[in-house]
Amino acid sequence: MKYEQDIKAIIAGVGGKENIISVVHCATRLRMVLKNPDLANEKELDKIDLVKGTFNTKGQFQIIIGAGTVNVVCAEMQEMLGLTENKNAAAADDQQPKNVVLRVVKILSDIFVPIIPAIVAGGLLMGLYNVLTASFFADGSSLLSRYPGIDGISQMINSFANAPFIFLPVLIAFSASRIFGGNPFLGAAMGMIMVHPDLLNAYVYGSTAADQVPYWDIFGFHIDKVGYQGTVLPVLAVTWILAKIENFLRSITPSWLDNLSTPLIAIIVTSAITFIFVGPILRDAGDYLAAGLSWIYYKLNFVGGAIFGGLYAPIVITGLHQSFVAIETQLIAAKAETGGTFIFVTAACSNVAQGAATLAVLLTSRNQKVKSLCASAGISALLGITEPAMFGVNLKLKYPFIGAITGAALGAAFMSFTKTLAVALGAAGLVGFVSVVPAHWGDYFIALAISIVVAFVVTLVLGKRAEAKAALEEQEAAKKAQENKDLNTQVRFEKKIAVAQVKALEKGQECQLASPISGKVLPLDQGSDPGFASGAMGPGMVIQPSEGRVYAPVSGKVESLFPSKHALILQLDNGIQLLIHFGMDTVSLNGQGFTAHVQTGDRFNAGDLLLEADLEFIKSQGLSTETPIVITNFEDDDGEEQYAVVNVRSGDLAHNEPALVVAAK
Numbered sequence: 001m002k003y004e005q006d007i008k009a010i011i012a013g014v015g016g017k018e019n020i021i022s023v024v025h026c027a028t029r030l031r032m033v034l035k036n037p038d039l040a041n042e043k044e045l046d047k048i049d050l051v052k053g054t055f056n057t058k059g060q061f062q063i064i065i066g067a068g069t070v071n072v073v074c075a076e077m078q079e080m081l082g083l084t085e086n087k088n089a090a091a092a093d094d095q096q097p098k099n100v101v102l103r104v105v106k107i108l109s110d111i112f113v114p115i116i117p118a119i120v121a122g123g124l125l126m127g128l129y130n131v132l133t134a135s136f137f138a139d140g141s142s143l144l145s146r147y148p149g150i151d152g153i154s155q156m157i158n159s160f161a162n163a164p165f166i167f168l169p170v171l172i173a174f175s176a177s178r179i180f181g182g183n184p185f186l187g188a189a190m191g192m193i194m195v196h197p198d199l200l201n202a203y204v205y206g207s208t209a210a211d212q213v214p215y216w217d218i219f220g221f222h223i224d225k226v227g228y229q230g231t232v233l234p235v236l237a238v239t240w241i242l243a244k245i246e247n248f249l250r251s252i253t254p255s256w257l258d259n260l261s262t263p264l265i266a267i268i269v270t271s272a273i274t275f276i277f278v279g280p281i282l283r284d285a286g287d288y289l290a291a292g293l294s295w296i297y298y299k300l301n302f303v304g305g306a307i308f309g310g311l312y313a314p315i316v317i318t319g320l321h322q323s324f325v326a327i328e329t330q331l332i333a334a335k336a337e338t339g340g341t342f343i344f345v346t347a348a349c350s351n352v353a354q355g356a357a358t359l360a361v362l363l364t365s366r367n368q369k370v371k372s373l374c375a376s377a378g379i380s381a382l383l384g385i386t387e388p389a390m391f392g393v394n395l396k397l398k399y400p401f402i403g404a405i406t407g408a409a410l411g412a413a414f415m416s417f418t419k420t421l422a423v424a425l426g427a428a429g430l431v432g433f434v435s436v437v438p439a440h441w442g443d444y445f446i447a448l449a450i451s452i453v454v455a456f457v458v459t460l461v462l463g464k465r466a467e468a469k470a471a472l473e474e475q476e477a478a479k480k481a482q483e484n485k486d487l488n489t490q491v492r493f494e495k496k497i498a499v500a501q502v503k504a505l506e507k508g509q510e511c512q513l514a515s516p517i518s519g520k521v522l523p524l525d526q527g528s529d530p531g532f533a534s535g536a537m538g539p540g541m542v543i544q545p546s547e548g549r550v551y552a553p554v555s556g557k558v559e560s561l562f563p564s565k566h567a568l569i570l571q572l573d574n575g576i577q578l579l580i581h582f583g584m585d586t587v588s589l590n591g592q593g594f595t596a597h598v599q600t601g602d603r604f605n606a607g608d609l610l611l612e613a614d615l616e617f618i619k620s621q622g623l624s625t626e627t628p629i630v631i632t633n634f635e636d637d638d639g640e641e642q643y644a645v646v647n648v649r650s651g652d653l654a655h656n657e658p659a660l661v662v663a664a665k
Contacts, residue, residue: 001076003069006050010077013048014061015039017081025074029387030063037061052373053392055317064387066380110179111236112325115171119329119425122164126424127434129158161424165333169194169228169235176236182243186263190242191235193271194279199227202283202333216275223275226283230333234274234282241278242270297342302413305346309412310405312350313390328425340421344435345444347428348384349411352448353455355381355429356407357400358389360456364463365397382452384429399462407455411447418443505575505664510646514553514606515659516580517627519545523648524628529584532628537579539645540630541660548613548625550580551655552604562587565594568610569632576643576662577633582613584624593617607656631662641665 021033042054052064132154170191177187214225249262331341359378377388394400420443426435436444527533527542556572566586570578593614634643647661
């Protein structure tokens with residue numbers, strides 16, 4: 001296997017083989033259904049060179065791999081996991097989204113994604129035919145008129161280009177039957193019936209006089225003999241009906257008769273329903289839908305373009321854009337009335353804007369792994385593949401995504417203002433101009449330029465601010481680390497005096513320390529402050545207080561009460577020196593919210609109240625009440641370990657309950 005090690009790392013990163021129900025792929029992503037998505041470790045997955053990004057949506061954990069590689073990775077992973085196509089399909093059925101809208105979107109996606117290559121191939125060929133026949137030259141001539149010798153080539157290309165759209169019902173019916181639970185080949189046969197050459201071609205139906213439309217005369221009842229070339233809604237509905245009829249017949253038909261009678265009856269009944277009821281109604285509904293969307297696009301003009309352009313990328317995040325393929329196909333099929341599809345050109349603006357924003361990150365980010373991804377992801381997005389850029393860079397950093405949707409909105413507004421539409425599907429990016437009417441190529445490139453420039457500039461501006469903020473946060477973190485270091489130095493200095501004044505535990509002895517505060521006790525490494533959690537300040541525990549009172553765990557002396565009253569250093573009679581640091585960054589309160597009941601040098605007994613803190617006041621200042629408690633004299637003057645925490649009693653404890661077991665080394 002070419003990617004064996006990376007695939008093993010991915011499997012481990014999503015919780016292991018047992019956590020994977022199914023795995024499939026789209027153009028750039030692995031789409032995994034996991035038993036428990038919470039087991040997926042995105043940080044570990046991001047460390048894998050093959051992985052460009054991860055996200056969780058619509059019940060699928062998706063891993064961005066990249067075009068050209070994802071199909072190989074998916075096949076090798078399925079082989080490694082022992083997942084067949086049937087097992088994947090069954091698993092997918094079990095994991096269908098419960099939300100009705102998401103279910104519909106997923107169904108449309110599952111139907112149309114497999115046939116996209118055929119539609120794209122036809123669309124690009126159609127774009128090539130447009131190039132050959134467009135009036136490029138000043139005298140109004142085209143390449144074809146100037147070079148008549150290529151007429152045969154152009155006619156051949158036109159035939160090839162139209163085929164996927166003319167026979168679109170066959171493609172849709174075959175794919176939809178798999179999703180609806182029917183026989184795909186029976187579905188394809190139904191699609192063929194709907195585009196049979198004996199029927200009036202759907203493309204000329206609108207221009208045919210009513211009395212010229214052919215029909216079947218069934219006992220005086222006339223049924224129009226009209227085809228469904230280029231339609232979508234009728235085919236989807238008919239295929240669903242066919243699947244239901246087929247499954248019903250199979251459930252009641254004896255097995256010895258099933259293979260003969262079920263296909264025959266299913267096709268006859270479904271065909272009759274199609275041409276009498278469902279077909280005519282949904283053909284008109286599809287035409288009205290396409291016309292209605294085009295009317296809205298034209299009516300709202302650039303405002304509508306800007307709104308749709310700005311929303312396109314967020315729609316992609318949800319996966320709802322997969323349903324657009326059906327709408328676009330309908331718009332293109334009815335281009336005589338609609339002029340084409342505005343969705344494609346809007347998607348192109350969004351895609352190049354995502355690419356430009358990602359490339360801008362090259363100039364703003366200091367993260368080398370992000371920068372290494374930016375170049376390839378940015379260029380891919382400019383060519384129409386946005387997942388690595390959007391999910392691998394822009395959404396993670398946030399500010400490039402803002403820049404991208406801003407650029408997309410303005411570019412799409414210009415597309416709408418100039419009435420630029422696509423008459424074919426293809427790669428929605430820089431090369432997408434072949435899908436646009438040549439008369440609007442200039443407008444197309446201007447709109448893309450607007451999207452690119454705006455997204456790039458906005459991302460640069462926001463990126464500079466984000467990096468400046470990050471640098472400031474790093475400075476604050478460094479300052480905080482230095483303060484912790486200074487605090488540790490002060491503790492060490494006082495320790496040298498204290499140790500000489502008290503008798504420590506005998507070597508090998510253990511003692512229990514009660515929790516000085518009521519609350520939830522956790523091991524020290526689960527604390528949020530890296531200075532304490534690392535153990536650099538000493539071993540101990542963290543308490544999430546349920547009340548603000550600090551009690552003495554055993555008898556001893558107050559070695560130091562900090563001026564801000566947020567921290568105490570206690571020299572216990574058993575030789576252990578304890579630092580109680582109430583809250584995070586509470587030194588900034590300068591004593592507000594704290595009441596000390598002891599002073600430096602005071603003696604105390606076990607259970608004495610030492611300090612009170614106002615929890616609500618601390619929280620109102622935006623500060624955490626998490627309290628680290630550490631043994632500061634865990635090493636002797638020579639740096640040798642003298643005290644170690646051998647056990648932390650995690651959980652909710654009262655202030656007088658044992659929490660730590662400490663051993664003298």
